[in-house]
Amino acid sequence: MTDHLPFLSAPGMAAGFTAETRPRAHGAGIDLYEYDRVTASLESLLQWPDACRAAAIRHRAAAEQAAARGRIRTAGERHRLAARWFHLAALIPDPDRARAEDNERESDRSMEQALALLEPRARRLSGDGFTGWLRTPTGVNAEGKRFPVAVVIPGMDSAKEEFHALADTLLARGLAVLAIDGPGQGVFATTSALNAADHRRAVSQALDALEETAGTWEVDLDLGRIAVVGLSMGGYLAAAVAAHDSRIRAAALISGPYRLEWDAFVPFVTATLTQRCGSPTAARAFADSVDLAALAPRLHCPLLLVEGGEDRIPGVTNAEALAADLPHAEVLHVPHGNHLLGNAQSDWLPDTADWLADALLTA
Template identity: 60%
Template sequence: MSFIDTPGLLPAFVAEVRARAHGAGLDLYEYDRVTAGLGALDEWPEAFGGVGRRYVAEAEGAAAEGRTVTAGAAYRCAARWFHAGCLMPHPDRAAAAWLAGEADEAMRRSLALLEPEARRVEGEGFAGWLRRPVVGGAAPVVLVVPGMDSSKEEFHALVEALLARGVAVLAMDGPGQGVLAATSAPEPDYHRVVGRALDALGAHEGLDLTRTAVIGLSLGGYYAAKAAAHEPRLCAAVTVSGPYRLDWEALVPFVTETLIQRCGSVEAARAFADRLDLTAPAPTITLPLLVVEGGEDRIPGVVNATVLAEHAPNAELLLVPHGNHLLGTALPDWLPATADWLATRLS
């Protein structure tokens, strides 16, 4: 039996994703209306994609009338909803690829209207948007790295918080993520991807690449920690709800099915999970490291990165007792402080 066919799972899944939807910027009243109309989990992608299409239509209508701000905001809402349609291991991978592509395109159209100075940055194994703050001089840069089933279209609030503090942001998809999920598998040596992204940023003006950092969320937290251990150009790193180690046998079906789909087979997924272990690199992470964790983040088979804070020599732990995975239940308790921490380390 596949994950989405589990009897009685729909209400629990809707409730579990609700905080994540809030963190991603979806209107929760609209989320409740959309999910209340679902008869089964396999309807999820089409329902969320339908909302995305409606926002695109609204954006196109507003743009045709010269209402640029409204159009740009509607395109951004569309990007969020298209992305949210991918937040489950649905067997129709073509539909998931379409949603990811629509999210990417909606964000492109939003930036073209609201931030025409934003630039596409892409290369081997990554694609993202470089956005600059409205300040003079060369800006430091933070790379925002998504997780297992996430993408660059999810973490709008984090990106906006960094931009407001004078930091440029490259929100990126890497192998097996977002718009690249249909053509690549997750990469445990993600530090190589971060290195190529930093190389690509050298072609863009207005950046101070002597001041760079990375923040990774969920599985992206592991990627950020690996980059912190191996990429000497980084000055600081943050992990948010990142894993320290995975135990394949204990992982819940949502995680295993998602990894199997994105890695291509059970064997590849298990091999990927077995390589996710920060025990060896943790003591070598000597740059400033902030580990953000929620006290309610408990996923079977996942050893949380609180352990990383104990073994990395220059690490700080920000533990929010009532925070869940990705801390969508506690945004005011970690996001402003984390953005301040990064801006300070890069000042």
């Protein structure tokens, strides 16, 4: 089961991956003290899924106990933490694909339980190749308003359960948020292949579904004002949607790739992309197809490109190249930010949410 992924048990791999993923876990809303406790004893990355899953199960049990006592808020927050930990359990290119699938589905189930308690107005939106949650602002100031929509698009090994801080920050600024899994992501990670064209169609179908069902909800969406927010590989996927779907009014790309070079990938990325795309041949073809410059002539909407100066992922956005290909784009460069800028949330997240709100609410 592990012969084709020997690096997972290589000396030092667990410690290195744990350190690299720590800011990402923080960005996903995981308490770092808990993260350190869960990962401290790992000797091999093959132990990662079960360690994270055990943390998720503990939170789920606590949620059920809180619900039994009528502590609804606590129960919802614990279910949401369970969703985060189940998702983290699926981050590695797990050779046990049945386990990986189960962890993603449990993450999805925990998020459903969390939203049922915390945001009963949230709605599941599903169709061919996509599923997601539509959340809308709440509170007195939200009543009677029409909400623009920000579609959150995850990356190569991400899922709709990861980017809570981003969604909450957008909701606080008056935007509805649709966070989705597309082909090869989240609940589809083991049942379909990551493919840019298929993903683009899935997002467009999600927008179609919004239009078809918007009138059946008790909230009013402004579907003339839609943005996409893509994170990591999702940055490129979001750009592809914006380049081909005229309904997109603005796009923010967070740590998105400019171009990818297959030969520059470390084994971890090669293995992950191979699993998500379905085969080494498909993975290499996907990597070779990623080229933001090729999309540039079709990207006419306002663009925000967020990058961290300490991002070590090969091919990720760099301002010099983008300034040449996308002269109308704004660049938010955080010198000390890493990939996804989980170590610098205060330096990019509020400004990015403000930019999106300005692009949609004042357009």
